[in-house]
Amino acid sequence: MKIIKHLRILPVAAACFALLLTACDGDKDKTAQTDTTATDTSAVTLTLPAGFNATTIAKNLGSVRHISITPQGGIYVKHKSAGGNAGILYLTEANGAATVKTSFGTFDGTGIYVKNGYLYASSDEEVFRFKLNANNEVETPDKPEKVVTGLIARHQHEAKAILLDDAGNLYVNIGAFSNSCQVKDRTKESPGQPGCPILDSAAGIWQFKADKLNQTYKDGVRYATGLRNVMGMDWNKTANQLYVMQHGRDQLHDNWPALYTEEQSAILPAECMFAMNKGDNAGWPYVYYDQVQKKKIVMPEYGGDGKKEGDSKYLDPAAAFPGHLAPNGLLFYTGSQFPERYKNGAFIAFHGSWNRAPEPQAGYFVVFQPLKNGKADGPMEVFADGFSGSAENTAKGNALRRPCGLAQGPDGSLYVTDDVKGDIFKISYKK
Template sequence: MLVVALAGCGQERASSETGATSVCDPDDGGLTLADGFCATVVAEDLGTTRHLTVAENGDVYAAVRDTADDTGIVALRDTDGDYKADRTEYFGDGSGTGIGLHDGYLYFGANTAIWRYERSPGELVPSGDRELIVGGFPEQGQHAVKPFSFGGNGHLYVNVGAPSNACMEETRTKGSPGQDPCPQLKQHAGIWQYQANATGQQHSPDARYASGIRNAVALTWNDTVGNLYAVQHGRDQLHQFFPDLYTQTESAELPAEEFFKVDAGNNFGWPYCYYDWMAEKKVLAPEYGGDGEEVGRCDKFEDPIQAFPGHWGPNDVLFYHGDQFPEKYQGGAFIAWHGSWNRAPLPQEGYKVTFTPFDGAQPSGDYEVFADGFAGVDTLRAPGNAEHRPTGLAVGPDGGLYVSGDENGTIWRIAHVGTREN
């Protein structure tokens, strides 16, 4: 195991509303935040940190991809109350993206299986052997990550991404028609429902919960309304494959990144359809005869509850139910945007955390930028220029919001401290 000691200087900022103090970095860890918030760098240089979760005692766990020694989980502990990790350990077998705590176990989503480790009180690194919860997910080159969420009645919901961009007959090939029906929908491109506490389950078409979702790295259960939600990565390269139908600028903005309220049996239309956020309608994909305007069969698929500009890269979504943030944030959704690679000739976008207010099960207003500055540059032409790319969200026991980034392996904690004084 690798153990790293981390330290840093913070400053206390008092909340004008509660009188409490929060230790935050003088520069907010390089972030630009909504008024009344500050940030601390919990740890950095951790590797390709993806999703994360926080235990009741404040221990932080993050899934890690592409580690040199093939250990897929990093565990962090703050021992002196400054919210900076001074104990860091790596463990597990294989890399992954999904991670979560449930009923005394730490769950981990590798590309082809969901595992869990029993976590005894006081343990930073679980001492027990790992157990298989769901195995048998197909090997795939594209969209192989297995994010998951725990839902009502002891269920585990797992994203199984599509192994292609648009189910073309010749993958990512100019002018190629789509396969109709798309055979990938049998075992991919949707969300599957399994039992959270049953071991040895195998991936099966019979366990499909919802369909027509290209890849939902951002997946969460909202306890307040008892419903599953997901944000989809939209398809790519409309202009590259169909230049007679789409300009480069149109291809940069389309299709929308779609925010779904997911109910059992829903079908959201991939690969046959995509959502045009500017026209506010779902239209037929060009692989299936669409011209950018025709609706065709798409009127029978579910629409998103909110739509965002194309290619921002939604990588996590979280409904806030902590007791630290002001009332406007209660029950609303934070989304971590990993950032685009394919918005040329426009600047690349995403690389931020947004907030959408909710009233019950539906958005009650437009989204707003909550945390920015992750990219570190004003104008991006390629994702490799970004200093950080947000990937994961979690709420700590005191209501602070944790954000991970997989470029340079950084985790921040964002706290509410009242209105800033200029």
């Protein structure tokens, strides 16, 4: 299993970067799984642990982001940019291929979730639901019910990831419309806004009732705060708790060159997994987590110098990952198809970086994070790699595919969406 602790990628040639990713522990249990169904020139080859196989069951669907699968195996995917056309696709799978059966919902967005007889889907400002029939197919695609409306979307972290629990609650990420709550966003040495007013209506997870219509902020509860932006969310059934993946802040060197080198800015801060309870505060914009020092550090906008330790009142991460890899999908595996070691562990889809210069860009893979008692039990393991097409593509940030959404099928297979071409990968295991 490929294990990466910090992924501090040195400024070397792309060929050496490939060796870094494949030689962490000898890589003796990896096998290349070629996408035999692909015919276009940009086909990719995924590398997986021995015994696993990847198949591209759908291609060229557009900017598909999150995915939800019904107990019957029906596949719903959400377009980030509907462009006035269908924002939701429903596919059925047979003989190794998935076919689009219906398309509906003209709104942009990311979130999609099947629960209790409804399909929930989000735009950047609202959450809708569609009634499902006994086969979990949408009955009236042109008549969605509006569950939540009036959410903030200010052209930065505007996508609304969603999740439902087993107690009738809907959770919605409302991302911060800012990098670090500066007076002048993303500006050199601009201080942080006192009290960070953004926290009143964004930078957290809001909880609503799943069965109540036309809710607004006043009907919901700010369940957790201090989260810059969350795309990957899942309910950890073992812990009976909400877990989220935060996108860490950018531009430490650009905005604070006297405090951070370019190299430090390339790898910091960590992308963090948080186990959330009602009322928790993960600390944005006042602190970030430094995975090298293994501690919370005060943000420079609020008096930090890269070493000053943050207040203990802010939540510690359940797991910390290399910076700027963009965790867009989170899934706790509960199936029985994969080997036992994967049961109740976390799969994370890292969409890939854009801001690790002068280091090579990184990510564009799906990792497995072993957990014990709700926290990391060892470093992450690269589970599915090769989405970018080559080590050179990865280093340049020019990926052919970028993993985004994750879902578990009724047979225990793992589904991964790509939002570059709009492919859906199905990863299965056979002894």
